[in-house]
Amino acid sequence: xKTAVIVFPGSNCDRDIAVALEQVTGTAPAMVWxxxxxxxxxxxxxxxxxxxxxxxxxxxxxxxxxxxxxxxVAAAAGEGRPVLGVCNGFQVLTxxxxxxxxxxxxxxxxxxxxxxxxxxxxxxxxxxRLYRAGERVxxxxxxxxxxxxxxxxxxxxxxxxxxxxxxxxxxLNGSARDIAGVLNDGGNVLGMMPHPERKIEAAHxxxxxxxxxxxxxxxxxx
Amino acid sequence: xxxxxxxxxxxxxxxPQGKAIEHxxxxxxxxxxxxxxxxxxxxxxxxxxxxxxxVDRMCRQLLANTVIENYRVERA
Numbered sequence: 001x002k003t004a005v006i007v008f009p010g011s012n013c014d015r016d017i018a019v020a021l022e023q024v025t026g027t028a029p030a031m032v033w034x035x036x037x038x039x040x041x042x043x044x045x046x047x048x049x050x051x052x053x054x055x056x057x058x059x060x061x062x063x064x065x066x067x068x069x070x071x072x073v074a075a076a077a078g079e080g081r082p083v084l085g086v087c088n089g090f091q092v093l094t095x096x097x098x099x100x101x102x103x104x105x106x107x108x109x110x111x112x113x114x115x116x117x118x119x120x121x122x123x124x125x126x127x128x129r130l131y132r133a134g135e136r137v138x139x140x141x142x143x144x145x146x147x148x149x150x151x152x153x154x155x156x157x158x159x160x161x162x163x164x165x166x167x168x169x170x171x172l173n174g175s176a177r178d179i180a181g182v183l184n185d186g187g188n189v190l191g192m193m194p195h196p197e198r199k200i201e202a203a204h205x206x207x208x209x210x211x212x213x214x215x216x217x218x219x220x221x222x
Numbered sequence: 223x224x225x226x227x228x229x230x231x232x233x234x235x236x237x238p239q240g241k242a243i244e245h246x247x248x249x250x251x252x253x254x255x256x257x258x259x260x261x262x263x264x265x266x267x268x269x270x271x272x273x274x275x276x277v278d279r280m281c282r283q284l285l286a287n288t289v290i291e292n293y294r295v296e297r298a
Binding site for chain 1: 236
């Protein structure tokens with residue numbers, strides 16, 4: 001599968017997700033600079049990486065969301081291609097309007113950096129098809145602005161449509177209804193604060209994240 | 223021409239920074255602080271004649287996230 005990782009100034013997790021994609025797919029992803037206006041031909045998965053693009057200035061993800069490449073990412077999402085935003089990438093996707101809601105400063109004001117337990121809420125999406133609904137998985141988190149907010153009507157809609165992909169098993173950062181990851185209405189865009197790309201092999205302390213990439217790869221063609 | 227753009231969280235949106243300040247003031251012995259909200263002040267130098275519609279677009283497209291924030295523009 002051809003994959004692409006968007007590279008923004010200041011991001012520090014683009015290499016992490018590139019390594020994970022290469023390990024799982026066997027092919028290095030295209031690293032696409034944010035000033036580009038098009039994705040390489042044949043890209044089956046677009047990853048918007050974690051890591052403090054633009055130093056989180058103004059708001060986390062705000063400036064990256066307005067960069068030229070994001071129009072191409074939005075177009076890919078519109079065509080139904082999978083787009084995965086992790087951590088800052090989740091913030092970017094909400095700021096870009098590809099996912100509802102917003103991410104605010106953690107309720108406890110602490111930067112949280114540790115492994116957390118998550119419940120897989122939806123095991124039918126392109127991203128979660130190799131998990132079981134209700135399964136408990138462990139991914140690392142490392143964020144200051146992971147407090148997911150949306151109005152009550154939006155939250156009800158997300159829950160009703162099965163668009164909550166992952167939930168924190170215990171309250172972590174103040175997120176509404178402990179939401180850790182949400183899907184768009186087409187189910188092909190996922191934003192999540194925890195880092196599946198940091199749980200790919202035993203040396204990471206577990207490989208719960210690997211199935212996300214394996215599931216995507218099998219779906220869109222290896 | 224200078225613009226001052228005040229970006230504030232919408233009422234009802236939890237403001238953890240404001241809460242921390244409120245508690246810190248109470249800890250310093252200041253009684254009667256019943257709330258604190260933290261916002262941003264963005265000062266822009268813009269060309270004379272920059273219209274309200276352009277400023278509004280700047281705010282909506284980048285400076286404020288209207289999902290959670292309100293903004294107010296002051297011309298100085």
